[in-house]
Amino acid sequence: xxxxxxxxxxxxxxxxxxxxxxxxxxxxxxxxxxxxxxxxxxxxxxxxxxxxxxxxxxxxxxxxxxxxxxxxxxxxxxxxxxxxxxxxxxxxxxxxxxxxxxxxxxxxxxxxxxxxxxxxxxxxxxxxxx
Numbered sequence: 741x742x743x744x745x746x747x748x749x750x751x752x753x754x755x756x757x758x759x760x761x762x763x764x765x766x767x768x769x770x771x772x773x774x775x776x777x778x779x780x781x782x783x784x785x786x787x788x789x790x791x792x793x794x795x796x797x798x799x800x801x802x803x804x805x806x807x808x809x810x811x812x813x814x815x816x817x818x819x820x821x822x823x824x825x826x827x828x829x830x831x832x833x834x835x836x837x838x839x840x841x842x843x844x845x846x847x848x849x850x851x852x853x854x855x856x857x858x859x860x861x862x863x864x865x866x867x868x869x870x
Contacts, residue, residue, distance in 0.1 A: 768797075769800065771792070775789055787852075788850070795842040798842060809828065
């Protein structure tokens with residue numbers, strides 16, 4: 741049987757995780773900046789704009805926590821005390837729940853937007869003045 745190099749496997753796993761975190765943070769930052777600039781330039785908000793900004797901020801927070809955990813796991817080997825570990829786990833669970841909440845909220849807004857006029861959701865639709 742062929743033995744694999746464990747150090748090489750750890751380095752490749754670390755690089756893949758850092759690559760994922762960098763791509764995720766940069767993509768969510770671009771999305772966040774796009775919505776902020778469109779708000780300041782157009783002053784028109786769609787119903788889903790604020791929810792998407794909330795979702796982008798939540799995902800940036802989640803990716804920062806994952807990157808911090810990966811840095812301490814693969815690079816520095818800093819000793820984790822009980823309070824730091826519990827607070828990071830609590831913050832990760834909170835942001836994950838917040839992400840699920842914002843995703844459900846976007847789905848409800850899209851269902852209201854796409855619903856026909858004869859639906860029971862028609863009373864929640866935005867009425868155009870024209």
